[in-house]
Amino acid sequence: MTARGADVTAEGADMAATAPVVVRQTPPEPARPRWSRLGGPAAFTATAVLVLVVAPLLLEPFRLGLLAKYLCYAIVALGIGLAWGQGGMLTLGQGVFFGLGGYAMGMYLKLHDAGGDLPDFMVWSGVEKLPALWAPFGNPVFALAMAVVVPVLVALALGTLVFRQRVRGAYFAILTQALAAALVILLVGQQGLTGGTNGLTNFFDIFGNDVAADTTQRGLYLTVAIVLGVLYLGAWQLVRSRFGRLLLAIRDGEDRVRFLGYDPATVKTVTFAMSAGMAGIAGALFVPVVGIISPALLGVVPSLELVVAVAVGGRYALAGAVLGAVVMGYARTYFSEELPDAWLYLQGALFILVMTLAPKGVAGLASGVAAGLRGRLARGRAAA
Template sequence: MTVTLKTVPERPVQRRRPAALARVTEAARSGPGLFVVVALLLLAVAPVALEPFRLNLLAKYLCYAIVALGIGLAWGRGGMLTLGQGVFFGIGGYSMGMYLKLNDAGGELPDFMVWSGVETLPALWAPFRSPAFALAAAVVLPVAIATVLGLLVFRRRVRGAYFAILTQALAAALVILLVGQQGLTGGTNGLTNFFELFGQDLAADGTQRGLYFVVAITLGVLFLFAWQLARSRFGRLLVAVRDAEDRVRFLGYDPAVVKTITFAVAAGMAGIAGALFVPVVGIISPALLGVVPSLEFVVMVAVGGRYALGGAVLGAVLMNYAKTAFSEEFAGGWLYLQGALFILVMTLAPGGVAGLLASARDAVARWRRARPGWAAREAKEAA
């Protein structure tokens, strides 16, 4: 029996970009333009349009946005749910606060130490007479602590909920330590009553306006750094560790090193935010860096969108603005609204505001493709 094989003519393969890849490509093209627009709004429009009090509030929100940016990098890109960023925020804040208190006291005992009966300046405080040392400590100490903790934890493959609980316990332990050392840290009241920064009156509108520009520019620089890091080979490796850590390990990479570096970068950003927060707001206390504030940082990122760095920043600004506006009308109801909002976002919109915007953009694109003559217009534009 003879079998005849019939040759089927080959059809040209139509390669279509996956929707996710197309979305990422479009975001990459529009990202720099959007960054420029936001930068112009923050640096040119906001200082003119807002009164000093509201501008100071915006500077405070942007400090929180720096912390959220680090969480977006560690949680959104690396899958590390860190519930203890208040620790690193507090270290940066207390470093700057110690310098400001010593500067106001002329290098002698700060006022709260006098009230607590302390007779000589503790050795821990002495180096903070130098502003350079204080600024360095605000960054180096959080990075060093995060590096040591990351190597100890990630080497033992602690991840998921266990890592989150560990970081949360660290925040609770720091608060207990700070409250218990009244003569060294100010106890529950923390450090407050700052008057001068580099010879400038902190209460003056001009000083606060200058601080706003410093915070906004710092946020922009750190955002560009995080954006470039996420687009680099290291950023792709970080996402691979998040999605398939064991497979990355089998390929010869060390996930513990990748996660430790990212965790340290996020800690350094939180330390910078804390150092900027103190002269802007005028206080640093255990109430600002415990378990609840650390959870609020995570809620900000979740609401804005943890998978997009811009979403994390947007979430921090929107949540804090909503907190201010809602608290002015209903002083005791914000926590309930915040909890309900977090539950709704995690159940109905896991991608946050950034995810909703991306879905809306995709819906508009589908509607445009469904219109008559779309294919002809696309072919004409391609030609």
């Protein structure tokens, strides 16, 4: 390079160094408010506090008991939302785990009311000695533990057998539905052990309190609401953890996750067991609230109704599953009173409309509307 060329190069470098740098300005993204960043827990906690405080003051005992029943269904729906909405496992047999938890609690209550004698239905059935299966359930701690442990163990066994064979989709749904039908047949056929078609009923005392008393029912309602809130917050945290992200990845592309070195069968089995445990807890709470547990409450039809409720509320959002269970429970009560012959048709039509027009349910519609409003707000600020 000549001396003249070197001078020109140096001059160009000096000009580049001193030239102003033009940076294209982009409008900053509007800061989201704190409540929006907190998302589900903040909104759910505020709603839960409102329900806990206001509902017992405004509702008469009968209506409060109905709301407690709806919240029990919401706990089951929360588990379905976790398994189906987050994990892609369409379970049509959650009534099985709901019933196992309910019968565990019902066995304790019947033994407690009997005061060491045989429960009334066993006397009517000609049973002369308390079956060995029933004896441990005289302990309330054992009964409460079994209401959760037994559903979890059954789900773990079923999940291990099924998911290891890569059974999924409609095949898994049909299998869980068949399990619910088989359990109903088993319970109905064991009249002296399970109460048969009538199930377990006529409960009078729970932990030293009259089940039918208004104060007891209010206490049960608060217990159900608190348990639902705790389980929701736990599920919400789980979904946003590393395990939850892996679960979503399995839902959207199980084979890809397997090729990356993860074991989808283990993740799906654990999630399925957690949903079963939630259903067992709901069943145990349902029995003292409603006063009965029978095969009619845990068969194929109740399980399908819960799936419909989750679909209507929004299976991809945990809050949508809870909302769907409460709304559908209230709608069933209302329309059964006003239009008893039309409720099933309305329920089926609602499910078809939601699945065809709004696959993400009410929660999905609300999320879409909120996203649209945030987009308009951001564009308006950028234009200003």
